[in-house]
Amino acid sequence: MTAQHTLAMIKPDGVRKRLVGEIIGRYEKAGLQVATMKMFHMTKREAESFYKVHSDKSFFDSLTDFMSSGPIIALVLRGENAISKNRELMGATNPKEAVEGTIRKAFASDIEKNIVHGSDAPETAEKEIRFFFSDLDILRSNP
Ligand code: IDP
Numbered sequence: 001m002t003a004q005h006t007l008a009m010i011k012p013d014g015v016r017k018r019l020v021g022e023i024i025g026r027y028e029k030a031g032l033q034v035a036t037m038k039m040f041h042m043t044k045r046e047a048e049s050f051y052k053v054h055s056d057k058s059f060f061d062s063l064t065d066f067m068s069s070g071p072i073i074a075l076v077l078r079g080e081n082a083i084s085k086n087r088e089l090m091g092a093t094n095p096k097e098a099v100e101g102t103i104r105k106a107f108a109s110d111i112e113k114n115i116v117h118g119s120d121a122p123e124t125a126e127k128e129i130r131f132f133f134s135d136l137d138i139l140r141s142n143p
């Protein structure tokens, strides 16, 4: 199995709660390498574009308000099974359903403000990485 790339985000609530170091530490301890990362403050329009697969959902307006409410950290993580490994570290979308030891179980306040994002499949990972980064960002950070 070759290494995969996935897009992770530390959402505005994670940055506000000063969990950046804690969360990146969890990725690294699990064997995922940070391939590149950057802080962004998305506009409402950019958040709507990132989450357009959810545009028909009742929570779309609230979610995109939240995601544009403050800076996020976007990271590309690299490693064996990076996509599923990151999803395991995150825990279920609803922190009430997340298993003990996951990031969402430990830190999320509710189903919307759930601290982290992670791509759910190779095709979405590719698209989501492209949303924030170019090949050069990733290559330059890994000489
Ligand atoms: P995921 O982040 O675990 O992949 P998705 O179903 O892709 O979950 O939803 C994207 C994001 O939308 C969630 O992380 C959460 O912030 C928000 N969200 C999902 N379901 C709900 C809901 O029922 N109410 C409010 N926000 C939600």
Ligand code: MG
Pocket (backbone or CB within 6 Å): 118, 120
């Ligand atoms: Mg999702």
